[in-house]
Amino acid sequence: MPAAAPTSDLANVADAATTPSAVEVRGLVKRYGEVEALRGIDLTVNTGERFALLGPNGAGKTTLFSILATLRTPTAGSARVLGRDVVTERDAVRRELGIVFQEPAIEQRLSGRDNLLLMGLLYGLPTAAARRRADEILTQLGLAESAGRPAKNLSGGQRRKLELARALVTDPKILFLDEATLGLDVDARRGFWSHVRGLAATGRTVFFTTHYMEEAEVADRIALIDAGRIVALDTPRALKARLGGGVIRLKTDDDAQARTWLTGRGFATDADAAELMLVHADPAAVLPELLRHLPVKVLRAEVHEPSLDDVFLKLTGRGFGSEHASAPPGGGRGGPNGRGRP
Amino acid sequence: MMLRGIYAVVVLDMKRFWLDRARLIAGLAQPLLYLFVLGAGIGSSMGGSMGGGSYKPFIFPGVLGLSQLFTATFAAITIVFDRQIGFFKAVLVSPVPRPAIALGKIAAGALQAYLQGLVVLPFAWLAGVPLGLGPTLALLGAMALASVTFSAMGVAVAARFTSTTVFPIVSNAVLLPMFFLSGALYPLMTAPRWMQLAAHLDPVAYAVDLMRGALLGRFFFNPWLSLGALTAIIALLTWLAVRIFNRGEDDSSLGATNFNWRR
Numbered sequence: 001m002p003a004a005a006p007t008s009d010l011a012n013v014a015d016a017a018t019t020p021s022a023v024e025v026r027g028l029v030k031r032y033g034e035v036e037a038l039r040g041i042d043l044t045v046n047t048g049e050r051f052a053l054l055g056p057n058g059a060g061k062t063t064l065f066s067i068l069a070t071l072r073t074p075t076a077g078s079a080r081v082l083g084r085d086v087v088t089e090r091d092a093v094r095r096e097l098g099i100v101f102q103e104p105a106i107e108q109r110l111s112g113r114d115n116l117l118l119m120g121l122l123y124g125l126p127t128a129a130a131r132r133r134a135d136e137i138l139t140q141l142g143l144a145e146s147a148g149r150p151a152k153n154l155s156g157g158q159r160r161k162l163e164l165a166r167a168l169v170t171d172p173k174i175l176f177l178d179e180a181t182l183g184l185d186v187d188a189r190r191g192f193w194s195h196v197r198g199l200a201a202t203g204r205t206v207f208f209t210t211h212y213m214e215e216a217e218v219a220d221r222i223a224l225i226d227a228g229r230i231v232a233l234d235t236p237r238a239l240k241a242r243l244g245g246g247v248i249r250l251k252t253d254d255d256a257q258a259r260t261w262l263t264g265r266g267f268a269t270d271a272d273a274a275e276l277m278l279v280h281a282d283p284a285a286v287l288p289e290l291l292r293h294l295p296v297k298v299l300r301a302e303v304h305e306p307s308l309d310d311v312f313l314k315l316t317g318r319g320f321g322s323e324h325a326s327a328p329p330g331g332g333r334g335g336p337n338g339r340g341r342p
Numbered sequence: 343m344m345l346r347g348i349y350a351v352v353v354l355d356m357k358r359f360w361l362d363r364a365r366l367i368a369g370l371a372q373p374l375l376y377l378f379v380l381g382a383g384i385g386s387s388m389g390g391s392m393g394g395g396s397y398k399p400f401i402f403p404g405v406l407g408l409s410q411l412f413t414a415t416f417a418a419i420t421i422v423f424d425r426q427i428g429f430f431k432a433v434l435v436s437p438v439p440r441p442a443i444a445l446g447k448i449a450a451g452a453l454q455a456y457l458q459g460l461v462v463l464p465f466a467w468l469a470g471v472p473l474g475l476g477p478t479l480a481l482l483g484a485m486a487l488a489s490v491t492f493s494a495m496g497v498a499v500a501a502r503f504t505s506t507t508v509f510p511i512v513s514n515a516v517l518l519p520m521f522f523l524s525g526a527l528y529p530l531m532t533a534p535r536w537m538q539l540a541a542h543l544d545p546v547a548y549a550v551d552l553m554r555g556a557l558l559g560r561f562f563f564n565p566w567l568s569l570g571a572l573t574a575i576i577a578l579l580t581w582l583a584v585r586i587f588n589r590g591e592d593d594s595s596l597g598a599t600n601f602n603w604r605r
Binding site (some may be wrong): 069070071091094095097099101103104105106107108109110114115118119121122123124166 | 361439
C-alpha cells in the first residue's frame with residue numbers, strides 16, 4: 001500500500017503492530033578482524049519511504065548496505081527487511097530486493113534485453129515470462145530502442161538506467177541504491193532520479209546512499225553515518241533546522257586572529273581549519289556588522305542556507321570529502337582535512 | 343529454485359560462450375597439432391609397433407580428451423573473472439542458492455567441452471579412424487562423461503582461486519602431467535609399471551581409455567572400472583565445489599575486488 005511519506009518525527013516510532021517496517025536494524029555490529037566497521041546501528045525505514053544514508057567514505061555505508069543486501073553477515077545485532085531477518089531468512093529477503101550497485105552488475109558484452117532476461121530466470125521466471133517482463137521494463141525506462149545492443153555500447157546514463165531496469169525485473173517492493181549515479185553527468189543523474197521518484201510514488205520503499213547532496217534532499221529522511229555510528233536521523237528540513245538559521249563563511253588574511261576575535265564576541269565558530277564557518281540565527285543581518293568590525297582583512301564572505309554538508313560538519317567536525325556537487329564554489333573545505341582523521 | 347537457478351547460470355554462460363564461438367575453431371589448433379604433426383612424426387618412426395593399429399587413430403581419442411580438458415578448464419576459469427566484476431553480483435543477491443551456481447558452472451563447462459569435442463570429432467575421418475554407428479554412439483556417451491569429469495575438476499579447482507595469474511601454472515603443473523600420464527599418446531599396456539600405477543590415479547586416463555575403448559575396442563582399464571571411477575570422481579568433485587561455493591556466503595564485498603568465495 002502506498003503509505004504516505006512520513007515527514008514528522010513521529011515517523012521514528014515504528015508502527016510495528018500494523019505493518020512491518022521496510023527495514024529495521026537493531027544494534028548492528030560488524031567487525032572485520034580488529035576493525036569495527038559498524039558500532040551499533042539502529043534505524044527504521046518505513047514502508048514507502050525514501051530513505052538516504054549519508055556519510056563520508058569509510059563511514060560504514062557500504063558495510064551496512066551489504067548486510068541489508070544479504071551479502072555479509074553481521075557480527076552482532078539484527079537486521080530485518082520487510083519483516084524478514086537478513087541472515088536466517090536470507091532467501092526470502094533476496095526475493096524481495098531490487099539492488100543497484102555502485103559498480104556495474106550487468107554483463108557488458110550481452111545486450112540489455114539478454115541481461116534482463118537472465119535476471120528474470122535467476123528469480124525463477126519461466127523464459128517466456130522473463131522475456132515479456134524484460135520488454136516491459138525496457139519500454140518503461142525508455143531503453144527499448146537500444147536494448148538489442150551490447151551493454152558496453154550504451155552511454156553511461158543508459159547503462160545506469162539498465163542497472164535500474166535489472167533491479168526492477170522482479171518488481172521489488174524495496175529498491176536499494178548504492179551510489180547509483182556516481183560518475184554520471186547532471187542530466188543523466190536527473191533522468192535517473194526522475195525514474196526513481198516515479199517508483200517511489202507507486203509505494204515502493206527506496207533506500208539509498210549517495211554523495212550528491214541534492215540527491216539526498218529528495219529523501220523523506222536521512223541518516224547521517226560516521227565512523228560506524230548513526231550521528232543523526234531526521235528529515236532534511238529538521239536536520240538543517242538543527243543549525244538554527246544560516247551559515248556565514250569567511251575567508252580572511254588571518255583566520256586565526258579572526259577566530260579568536262569572533263569567539264571573544266560570543267560567535268560559535270566551527271573547528272574546520274580551512275575557513276571560518278559560523279552559524280547564526282540571522283546571518284544576513286549580522287554580516288555587515290562583522291565586516292565593519294573584524295580586525296582582519298576579509299577576502300571573501302558568503303551567506304547561505306545551511307546544507308546537509310554543514311550539518312554533517314557541525315555534528316562530526318569534518319566534511320564529506322571532495323565528491324559533492326553542492327559544495328559552494330571555491331569552498332576549499334573537505335579537502336585534505338575532510339577525511340583521514342582516525 | 344535449485345533447478346531454475348542451475349538453468350539460469352547455464353544460460354548465462356552459454357550466451358557468453360556463444361559470443362566467443364570463434365574459440366571453437368581456434369580450439370582446434372592444439373588437438374590438430376598433436377594429431378597431425380606429433381602423430382605423423384612419431385607414428386612414422388614407430389612403424390607397426392602399436393600392436394596392429396597405426397598411431398594416429400590410436401591417439402585420436404586422447405587428442406579429443408585433450409581438447410575437452412582444456413575447454414572445460416578455460417570455462418571454469420571464468421569463475422575467477424565472475425567474482426571480480428559484473429553480472430555475477432546480481433546472481434549473488436538473487437535467490438539462486440550457492441550450490442546451484444556451482445552445479446550450473448559445472449554443467450555449462452561440460453556443455454562447452456562437449457561442443458568442442460564435437461568440433462574435433464569429424465577429424466577422425468582424416469586420422470583414419472573408422473566411424474561406425476555403434477562405436478560412434480558409444481564414443482558420444484564416453485565424451486559426455488569425460489566432459490562432466492573435466493568440468494567438475496576445473497570448477498573444484500578454479501573456485502579456490504582469486505586471481506587468473508595462476509592459470510598458466512595450473513595448466514603446466516596439473517593439466518599437462520595428467521594428460522601425459524593418461525596414456526593419451528602411448529599405450530599404457532607397454533608403459534613402465536610406475537606410469538601404469540600413476541594412471542590409476544589420473545581421471546584423464548579413465549576418460550581417455552573409455553573413449554578409446556568405445557571407438558577402437560581397445561581398453562586398458564575394465565570399462566566398468568572406468569565408468570565407476572569417473573562417476574565417483576564427478577560425485578566427489580561436485581560435492582567439493584558445492585561446499586566451496588556454500589562457504590562463500592559472508593564474503594562478497596560490494597567493492598568486488600577482494601571478493602573471495604571462501605572468506
